[in-house]
Amino acid sequence: xxxxxxxxxxxxxxxxxxxxxxxxxxxxxxxxxxxxxxxxxxxxxxxxxxxxxxxxxxxxxxxxxxxxxxxxxxxxxxxxxxxxxxxxxxxxxxxxxxxxxxxxxxxxxxxxxxxxxxxxxxxxxxxxxxxxxxxxxxxxxxxxxxxxxxxxxxxxxxxxxxxxxxxxxxxxxxxxxxxxxxxxxxxxxxxxxxxxxxxxxxxxxxxxxxxxxxxxxxxxxxxxxxxxxxxxxxxxxxxxxxxxxxxxxxxxxxxxxxxxxxxxxxxxxxxxxxxxxxxxxxxxxxxxxxxxxxxxxxxxxxxxxxxxxxxxxxxxxxxxxxxxxxxxxxxxxxxxxx
Ligand SMILES: NC(=O)c1ccc[n+]([C@@H]2O[C@H](COP(=O)([O-])OP(=O)(O)OC[C@H]3O[C@@H](n4cnc5c(N)ncnc54)[C@H](OP(=O)(O)O)[C@@H]3O)[C@@H](O)[C@H]2O)c1
Numbered sequence: 056x057x058x059x060x061x062x063x064x065x066x067x068x069x070x071x072x073x074x075x076x077x078x079x080x081x082x083x084x085x086x087x088x089x090x091x092x093x094x095x096x097x098x099x100x101x102x103x104x105x106x107x108x109x110x111x112x113x114x115x116x117x118x119x120x121x122x123x124x125x126x127x128x129x130x131x132x133x134x135x136x137x138x139x140x141x142x143x144x145x146x147x148x149x150x151x152x153x154x155x156x157x158x159x160x161x162x163x164x165x166x167x168x169x170x171x172x173x174x175x176x177x178x179x180x181x182x183x184x185x186x187x188x189x190x191x192x193x194x195x196x197x198x199x200x201x202x203x204x205x206x207x208x209x210x211x212x213x214x215x216x217x218x219x220x221x222x223x224x225x226x227x228x229x230x231x232x233x234x235x236x237x238x239x240x241x242x243x244x245x246x247x248x249x250x251x252x253x254x255x256x257x258x259x260x261x262x263x264x265x266x267x268x269x270x271x272x273x274x275x276x277x278x279x280x281x282x283x284x285x286x287x288x289x290x291x292x293x294x295x296x297x298x299x300x301x302x303x304x305x306x307x308x309x310x311x312x313x314x315x316x317x318x319x320x321x322x323x324x325x326x327x328x329x330x331x332x333x334x335x336x337x338x339x340x341x342x343x344x345x346x347x348x349x350x351x352x353x354x355x356x357x358x359x360x361x362x363x364x365x366x367x368x369x370x371x372x373x374x375x376x377x378x379x380x381x382x383x384x385x386x387x388x389x390x391x392x393x
Contacts, residue, residue, distance in 0.1 A: 076279025118172035159205035166213030187214035196355025235270030256317035270297030284373035
């Protein structure tokens with residue numbers, strides 16, 4: 056009988072990539088979760104062989120049903136939906152809290168719901184049966200310097216901390232996968248990523264040190280490959296899913312050599328980044344992330360995180376797309392303004 060892999064966020068970047076990879080292995084039956092099983096994307100996935108199941112991360116009972124009998128569960132949360140949704144902004148204002156904190160509360164609760172639902176089926180899970188997409192704990196890793204990097208701590212407070220504290224049996228079967236900067240994220244903050252100058256050159260402006268290396272991930276191409284590799288590793292380990300690790304200066308050098316444009320990197324203050332942003336709260340959340348990426352580092356300074364190279368060293372196939380390969384195939388016409 057096929058093993059059941061449950062994929063949260065199957066209609067999204069990370070989950071979609073994970074589903075595509077497991078679909079290639081006939082050993083697995085892929086069950087994908089969505090709130091909207093009749094959406095075009097959900098139907099497309101069903102046509103490809105995914106068992107599409109309706110579930111809501113806000114509803115723990117729906118998750119318990121969807122996770123039941125799973126051999127492997129991949130979890131992910133989307134901080135940015137409650138951050139941006141107009142009704143959530145309104146509710147945050149009524150509660151008298153920032154939209155940043157509001158989205159943290161939602162993400163934290165959704166993470167706890169998934170952990171509780173996974174714990175309810177811990178017996179059916181494989182030895183390495185819960186693979187959680189997460190990030191480093193900014194508050195703890197910076198010794199309190201970054202107290203409001205909510206989209207990091209909303210994940211790390213659950214995966215691994217809540218699971219370790221509340222569900223020790225589940226924790227033994229868990230792997231935590233931190234994900235690098237998505238190479239496709241440039242369109243989210245166009246006023247900081249590739250800012251076109253009058254001479255047709257491009258400048259990238261973040262608060263990260265120009266020499267600090269940060270992890271980059273081709274999310275749609277490689278999350279599946281990485282998670283599939285992790286599923287074959289022993290449990291209880293933490294990872295950084297990255298295709299290339301390099302400074303933003305180097306990133307712009309590669310980009311320039313691929314596109315033929317002049318590209319440079321300039322470190323700016325957090326305030327400068329916030330001022331440039333269209334949405335101040337978004338600018339502040341990102342500015343904290345880019346500053347934190349300098350010290351202690353995007354990964355919180357944790358040098359023990361395993362990478363694709365470590366998975367390959369264990370004899371497990373884990374192909375990843377390099378930054379150059381990603382840039383060579385990406386369509387830059389929107390950035391160029393064509
Ligand atoms: N951008 C970056 O550089 C970067 C780097 C590292 C980490 N991240 C993190 O990546 C996360 C987003 O991941 P992604 O890009 O894969 O997300 P995405 O493409 O935006 O997709 C979000 C997925 O989550 C599902 N979802 C959202 N709310 C749900 C709910 N209440 N119940 C059930 N399903 C729900 C959606 O399903 P339906 O809509 O179909 O229900 C969709 O499949 C964020 O938390 C972000 O912090 C981003």
